[in-house]
Amino acid sequence: MTSINYRKLLPNESRIYRAIRLESLEKFPEAFGATYQEALSIEKFRMESDIEEQTPERFVYGAFAQDELVGICTFVKNESNTGSIYQMYVKREFQGKNIGKGLIEAVIAEACRNFNGIEIHSGGCSGNNKAYNLYRKIGFQEVTRTSSEEIRMKYIP
Structure with missing residues (x-):
């Protein structure tokens, strides 16, 4: 298997973020809160600007196989000492x-390095058993489940 390198995306990588983000919306529309068609009409995603400006409270990690970006995960810190993946x-x-x-x-490691004692939540796993099970395996526990089956989870180290 190819070795995978995990790191924060650099300012000049906002375009490759956009490409993989659009791919995620096109291939798995049910898993995200936006549609591919809606996203196409957005000239620049907020996260693209955050990557370019290296905003500490809003960052994207990438998984790279050689030089190819094969995965992304975004973190957003809220006003209180909480943040979401x-x-x-x-x-x-x-x-x-x-x-x-x-x-x-x-x-999680990057967020904990940057924000001492931060409480980390998942962005929601409604109807996505693979994501739910992955978060559970890492140490997240369910905190709320809404009537629309939106599941909020919290990381318990």
């Missing part, structure tokens, strides 16, 4: 190799 996506041909687990763990 969003947009977790691994290209289909790289799924099932624990890359998603590595991405989430790298994001």
